[in-house]
Amino acid sequence: MLRLHVVRAEGVGYYLTDLVPGRAEGSGVAGESPGEWSGRGSAALGLRGAVRAPDLAGVLDGRDPTGGPALRQARGARPVSGFDLVFAAPKAVSLLHLLAPRELAAAAGSAHGAAVADAVGYLESAGLGVRRTRDGDVARLATTGGVAAGFVHRTSRTLDPHLHTHLVVANVAQGVDGRWSALDSRRLFLHRRATQAVYGASLRHALGRSAGVAFERTPSGTWDAVGVDPVLCRLFSQRAASIDEATFRTAGGVGSPGVRRVAYFADRPAKDRQVTVDELRTGWARRAASMGIDTAELVRVVGRAPPRGPADRISGQDVVDGLDRLAATRTTLTTRDLVTVVADAAPHGLVGGEVMGVAGSLEAAARGDGRSRGRHEVGGTPAAFDRALRDDPTLVERALAGRSMHPASREGPSVDTLRRSGREVRDGSVAGSGLWTGLGR
Numbered sequence: 001m002l003r004l005h006v007v008r009a010e011g012v013g014y015y016l017t018d019l020v021p022g023r024a025e026g027s028g029v030a031g032e033s034p035g036e037w038s039g040r041g042s043a044a045l046g047l048r049g050a051v052r053a054p055d056l057a058g059v060l061d062g063r064d065p066t067g068g069p070a071l072r073q074a075r076g077a078r079p080v081s082g083f084d085l086v087f088a089a090p091k092a093v094s095l096l097h098l099l100a101p102r103e104l105a106a107a108a109g110s111a112h113g114a115a116v117a118d119a120v121g122y123l124e125s126a127g128l129g130v131r132r133t134r135d136g137d138v139a140r141l142a143t144t145g146g147v148a149a150g151f152v153h154r155t156s157r158t159l160d161p162h163l164h165t166h167l168v169v170a171n172v173a174q175g176v177d178g179r180w181s182a183l184d185s186r187r188l189f190l191h192r193r194a195t196q197a198v199y200g201a202s203l204r205h206a207l208g209r210s211a212g213v214a215f216e217r218t219p220s221g222t223w224d225a226v227g228v229d230p231v232l233c234r235l236f237s238q239r240a241a242s243i244d245e246a247t248f249r250t251a252g253g254v255g256s257p258g259v260r261r262v263a264y265f266a267d268r269p270a271k272d273r274q275v276t277v278d279e280l281r282t283g284w285a286r287r288a289a290s291m292g293i294d295t296a297e298l299v300r301v302v303g304r305a306p307p308r309g310p311a312d313r314i315s316g317q318d319v320v321d322g323l324d325r326l327a328a329t330r331t332t333l334t335t336r337d338l339v340t341v342v343a344d345a346a347p348h349g350l351v352g353g354e355v356m357g358v359a360g361s362l363e364a365a366a367r368g369d370g371r372s373r374g375r376h377e378v379g380g381t382p383a384a385f386d387r388a389l390r391d392d393p394t395l396v397e398r399a400l401a402g403r404s405m406h407p408a409s410r411e412g413p414s415v416d417t418l419r420r421s422g423r424e425v426r427d428g429s430v431a432g433s434g435l436w437t438g439l440g441r
Contacts (some may be wrong), residue, residue, distance in 0.1 A: 002119075002223070007081045009169060012060050015151060015168055032214040033152045035221045040145025041173055059147050059170040062182075067127060071172040071180040083188060085123075086118050087199050088164040091237060092228035093207065098154060098161035099284060099299040104211055109163070111206035112123045116165050117149065118202035118352035119195050123169075126336065127191030129184040131176040140184060143173040160236040160279060165390035194336040197343035198356075204349030214304040215347060223347075224352055229299035232293050236284070305348060314358065316395075318345035323385055333385055340362060360397060401412075 015035065035051030042048070046066055047055055058065035060081040065185065089097070089112050113267040124145050132139045147170040156162035169188075174180045202221055207213045207225070214226040223353035224233075288295050313437045322341035324334065349357065388395065 001086075001090075002192060002199060003084075003086040003087070003088070004192050005084040007060065007084050008078050008183075009061070009081050010080070012057060012081060015056065015149070015166065035149045035151045035168075037146040038146075038150050038167070039115070039146070039169075040124060041147035041170075042145075042149075044144065044174065045147060046145070052150075056149055056168070059172060060168075062170075062172055065135075072182040075182075076292070080171050080182070080185065083169045083183075083185070083194070084166055085119075085167040085169060087112075087119060087167060088162065088315075089203065090222065090224040091233045092225040093203065094154075094161045095228055095232060095236060096161040096165045096213075096225065096298055096301065098281070099288070099295040100301075104299055104302060107211040108207060111203050111210060112163055112165070112266055113152075114206045114327070115199045115203035116167065119199040120146070120148065120167065121337075121352050122196055122198045122356075123188075123191065126339075127188050127195055128169075128173055129187045130173055130179075130181050131184045132175070139186070141175040141177060143175055143183075146170075146173055154277070155280065159275065161284065190335050194339045194343070197340040198306070198352050201304045201343040201346050201350045202352055203357055204346065205351055206349070208305045208348050211301070212303040213301050214306070215349075223344075226304050227297065229293055231291055232288060232295075235287060235293075236293060252392065268438065314346045316345075321345075335359070335363075338385075 005308070015309070018376065029235070033065045035056070037043075037047045037049060037051055045059070045064060055065040059071070061080075062070055062074065062079075070292055078326055093108050097105050097112070099105075100108070124143070128146050130141050130142060130143055149168045149170075151166040151168070153164055153166065154162065162267045169183075171178055171182050171185075173183050204215045204223060217224050218224050319341055322345060323333075326337055326341070330337070339355060342359045342362065343355045346355075
């Protein structure tokens with residue numbers, strides 16, 4: 001799950017007040033860790049390692065924390081300071097991280113961290129861009145990377161197990177023309193679904209590889225770990241139950257996204273900042289035992305994933321089904337749509353570089369010319385692309401076999417490569433950048 005919120009100046013304190021020494025050792029909100037800088041833009045500003053409050057406040061205010069010139073122009077009375085991308089692990093994975101024995105808990109946490117890193121890699125190369133206006137003409141450029149701080153939290157506001165990362169992306173970026181400015185926020189929002197799908201695919205891959213955890217689709221269409229008692233998941237979903245209740249009170253149970261969003265903010269309790277993670281774990285185990293569940297039995301999820309070969313890493317039928325859903329609402333197919341479909345069609349997951357490689361190879365195989373189009377529309381309409389897959393079911397297998405035509409790095413083109421190119425391209429892609437070519441569309 002990925003939620004994306006705008007951060008304004010008055011909301012910055014939420015992240016800064018969580019930077020309390022010793023928090024990870026249990027002196028504050030359960031298990032929340034000090035922030036860590038990520039993104040190539042952070043490195044360019046000399047921001048590495050643990051987040052310091054003055055540095056975060058500076059970049060969110062549009063200032064260079066080293067004392068350099070302003071990174072963006074202030075606009076309006078309430079300028080956008082940044083964007084909070086909340087990457088939330090599926091409920092069963094959260095339970096593994098906070099209730100399972102140590103080794104399995106660590107594997108779940110590491111898989112979540114790797115998945116967020118993959119999502120950052122996709123964002124930097126596809127979802128972040130800047131705008132330049134000259135004589136009324138608007139050009140969209142790629143960036144040299146994002147300025148982001150990641151805060152790992154492990155509880156919901158009702159203090160249930162809830163592993164999630166707040167990736168706070170400052171509203172500043174350096175374009176490939178070398179100039180710093182505000183981000184093109186529209187592009188960031190357009191790539192939300194693809195970023196979410198890359199995170200999910202990477203999580204499934206990492207946890208399956210490290211602990212043999214298998215995943216299955218839930219009734220809502222999302223993926224979650226196999227083998228965790230559904231009663232346990234419901235028992236520790238008080239926040240979701242509270243939102244459901246608020247939705248029912250507000251709209252008689254009509255669960256439209258808009259109504260649920262209102263309920264999400266209206267029914268938002270403050271966290272208890274006195275309880276420690278050890279105290280919570282004791283309480284969680286007691287609650288589970290009251291339902292006849294021994295949390296030590298969570299190790300049963302280990303080893304359920306079958307041995308994986310190249311041919312079964314992705315479901316061709318799920319690709320077709322995903323395109324069917326797009327065809328019902330879209331007239332054009334974008335590269336980010338194809339990335340979303342491919343990532344979501346991998347039961348055992350894929351790393352970020354593989355997702356992009358398969359998406360590009362699938363596009364080329366469907367067209368039959370062996371090359372990625374590198375345009376906003378990757379293959380006409382979703383329906384036409386869907387028909388090509390139905391006419392030739394081997395396209396997915398051929399795409400998997402040919403994914404090596406794209407480099408598998410999740411880092412994307414280097415900053416120097418981007419700067420040397422210095423070319424303006426539509427929607428922010430950089431021609432000739434290998435794996436990531438066209439992903440800005």
